[in-house]
């Protein structure tokens with residue numbers, strides 16, 4: 001493919017992506033919904049005792065064991081991998097695949113952490129995607 005053909009493909013891809021870009025209203029609705037569900041994730045986790053080994057002194061004074069929380073994220077990703085590899089049904093929601101339920105667990109844990117650490121993950125999803133739209137195909141010369 002020559003440079004001219006490559007530019008045509010890139011322009012076509014950019015046009016498709018632009019058509020999918022959320023409006024400001026959609027981004028606001030996403031952020032508000034994400035935050036509300038994230039609060040549910042965190043309060044449920046805390047009330048079920050999963051935060052008691054870490055300081056819960058108040059919303060701005062959390063001492064979060066970040067390496068532990070990241071390791072727990074890894075466990076959910078690994079469970080998704082195993083569910084996919086072995087084509088398993090989920091233990092708790094047997095009408096669903098373990099793969100998709102474990103991916104949901106990854107999101108739940110990220111939401112939980114975002115509240116515990118007062119992170120703006122929801123806003124960063126939008127902001128990072130707006131940035132990603134501007135990146136060239138296979139940016140940085142990546143193979144996949």
Ligand SMILES: [Mg+2]
Nearest residue numbers: 076079102105
């Ligand atoms: Mg899980």
